[in-house]
Amino acid sequence: MxxxxxxxxxxxxxxxxxQVWFAISNGQAQTRLTAFWSGIIGQFPVANVPSRPIQNWIxxxxxxxxxxxxxxxxxxxxxxxxxxxxxxxxxxxxDLRSRNSIDAGQAAAVLAAYNGQLAAP
Amino acid sequence: MSYPQPTGxxxxxxxxxxxxxxxxxxxxGDIYESDEGGLALAIGPDSDIxxxxxxxxxxQSSTLMTTGTFSPQRAFVGLVASQNTADYPTxxxxxxxxxxxxxxxxxxYVPSGAAPGSTVQFIPPIxxxxxxxxxxxxxxxxxxDKKYLFQNYTTTYFVVPYYGRKYAYIQYxxxxxxxxxxxxxxxxxxxxxxxxxxxxxxxxTTIVAAAAVAPNASVxxxxxxxxxxxxxxxxxxxSDNPGPLVVLMSDVDQG
Numbered sequence: 001m002x003x004x005x006x007x008x009x010x011x012x013x014x015x016x017x018x019q020v021w022f023a024i025s026n027g028q029a030q031t032r033l034t035a036f037w038s039g040i041i042g043q044f045p046v047a048n049v050p051s052r053p054i055q056n057w058i059x060x061x062x063x064x065x066x067x068x069x070x071x072x073x074x075x076x077x078x079x080x081x082x083x084x085x086x087x088x089x090x091x092x093x094x095d096l097r098s099r100n101s102i103d104a105g106q107a108a109a110v111l112a113a114y115n116g117q118l119a120a121p
Numbered sequence: 122m123s124y125p126q127p128t129g130x131x132x133x134x135x136x137x138x139x140x141x142x143x144x145x146x147x148x149x150g151d152i153y154e155s156d157e158g159g160l161a162l163a164i165g166p167d168s169d170i171x172x173x174x175x176x177x178x179x180x181q182s183s184t185l186m187t188t189g190t191f192s193p194q195r196a197f198v199g200l201v202a203s204q205n206t207a208d209y210p211t212x213x214x215x216x217x218x219x220x221x222x223x224x225x226x227x228x229x230y231v232p233s234g235a236a237p238g239s240t241v242q243f244i245p246p247i248x249x250x251x252x253x254x255x256x257x258x259x260x261x262x263x264x265x266d267k268k269y270l271f272q273n274y275t276t277t278y279f280v281v282p283y284y285g286r287k288y289a290y291i292q293y294x295x296x297x298x299x300x301x302x303x304x305x306x307x308x309x310x311x312x313x314x315x316x317x318x319x320x321x322x323x324x325x326t327t328i329v330a331a332a333a334v335a336p337n338a339s340v341x342x343x344x345x346x347x348x349x350x351x352x353x354x355x356x357x358x359x360s361d362n363p364g365p366l367v368v369l370m371s372d373v374d375q376g
Contacts (some may be wrong), residue, residue, distance in 0.1 A: 008229060011150070020205030032346055049125060053152045055214050060152075060369060062211035063186040087313045088221060092150030 003115040007097070007107060010020045010114045011090035015083040020120035023081045026087045029069035033082060037061050039113040050101040054110075057089040090114065129157030129203065129218075129280050133254060136184035142220070143167055149226045153219040155206040157215035158202035161257045162191050165249030165261040168296035169347065171285025173250055176215030178204035179312055185210050190223055193285055193372050196260040205255055222248055224284045224353060232356055233280050239277035244269070263372035271366040274301065276358045281355045283308070289344040289355065290367075293332040296361035302342060303361055305331025308352030326350060331358045 004010035012039065021029040037058050064085060068078045081098040090110070095105040132140035142153055143165055162175060169328070171194045179187035186209050191197040204216030228243055269281060283289070295302040306329040312322035328349055329342055344355075357366065 003240055009315055009317060012227075012229070012313065012318070015313040016315075037212070046214065052125075052154070053150075054214075055371065056152050056154060056217075056219050057150070059186070059209040059212040059214035060188075061217065063176075063184040063209060066184055066211060084225075087225075088150040090153070091148045092152060095148035095150055 004111065005120050007094035007111055007114075009036065010111060010118075011077045011094070014086040014090065014118070017118050017120045018083050018086065019074075019079055021118070022076050022082075025055075027068075027079070029082070030065055030068040030070060033068070033086075036064065036067045036117040037112050039117065040110050043109045046083075046103075047088065051096065051106065053092050054102070057092055059071045061085045063090060068096065071090065086118065087115075123272045124210035126215065127192070127327050128287075129155035129159070129252060129256070132153045133157050137326040138253070138255045139376050140252040140254060141165055141250070142252075143247065144250050145245040146222060146226060147229065147245075149222070151249075152219060153250075154219050155252055156203050156205050156217050157252070157254065157264045158200060158218075158247075159252035159254050159327070160200055161196055161198045161253040161258075162201065163189070163191050163251045163253070163260050164191065164264060165251045167247045168249035168264060169246035169267075169282035169284055170222040170224050170248050174221050174223040175201070176219040177201050178207055178218075179349065184270070185216070194266050197255070198260065200258070209326060218252075220250055222246070225313065226282075226309040227311045227314070227316055227323065230321070230323055231281065231316060232309075232358070233321075235278065236358060240275075242307060244279065244281050246284065266369060268369045268370075269366075269368040271357075271368075273363055274361050277358065277360075278307075279357050281357070283352045283355045285351075285372065286370045287314065287346040287351070287372055289342075289370040291344070291355075291369075292339060293341075293364055293366045294339040295336055295364045296364055298336050300349040300362060301333040301335050302360040302362035302364055303331055304364070305329050305333045306342060307358075308344070308350060309352045309356055310351075325356075326352070328355075334364075
């Protein structure tokens with residue numbers, strides 16, 4: 001699967017990408033998702049009010065990620081829940097960037113983290 | 122939205138007994154928050170979104186975050202507190218109450234088979250929730266019926282939100298005295314998919330196949346959950362002739 005060129009493309013590909021990691025039984029889904037949100041959280045400090053929606057999505061994703069079972073692989077309920085949150089998080093970043101509520105560097109960091117951690121090989 | 126959004130504490134400071142958050146969804150990723158606790162959560166009367174997901178700080182959960190859903194069929198009654206001085210532990214973010222649409226919305230959707238140059242216009246879904254800051258005396262489950270009237274068209278397709286609706290009455294009349302017009306309806310359930318890709322996963326059901334409607338002729342359609350199914354949106358295909366189109370939708374299945 002190729003890297004996403006835009007955040008909206010990343011959002012739309014969330015389910016397809018995540019199912020690859022969920023199919024691997026050694027906890028790759030949890031590892032990848034944790035690396036994804038850990039890699040972007042520093043871009044959105046609590047004091048930065050315009051980015052609060054993204055902070056909130058990170059809080060939801062972080063809580064969900066700790067609940068993902070490492071075995072058995074392919075837990076469909078966790079996959080669906082994670083895909084829904086990643087889909088919405090990417091859309092939210094795209095929307096806030098289009099309104100200049102966040103800067104280009106913040107949006108680019110999310111896309112880079114997505115492509116680095118979640119885009120399927 | 123509408124960021125920065127209004128706050129629950131603003132409602133409290135103004136002595137309101139409810140905190141109502143009503144906005145057009147600006148994207149599928151909208152997420153809202155309340156920094157005040159409340160005694161019930163319910164869908165607001167104008168909401169096109171039928172299922173609202175919420176998350177709150179819960180000391181009994183290992184993640185300190187618990188989620189739930191409320192809908193026109195089921196309000197959430199009970200104290201849900203906002204813990205503004207505590208953090209959701211993993212992400213270290215304040216323990217406010219969070220809300221987002223649990224229904225999927227894709228503003229990049231393009232009807233299958235759309236001819237090059239076709240235009241698609243969305244009626245953006247309204248997100249409307251009510252947080253009761255005092256004990257609610259009654260929680261009416263269903264949303265009011267919603268009625269749209271369209272008459273002239275500058276677009277080939279338009280997309281009307283239909284989340285959670287069980288019934289629709291639709292009437293279209295071609296008011297061009299000499300030329301036929303094109304008219305059709307399909308129901309769509311959105312998927313998480315790349316709409317710019319070659320094969321988006323959205324599911325479409327033809328309800329009225331697009332066809333010519335003679336001058337001054339009418340087409341009347343009744344959609345019920347039992348007979349046609351449940352959809353995230355209804356998509357109307359029209360041509361630019363004048364043609365009144367009434368869409369009346371209800372949470373109650375009249376079939």
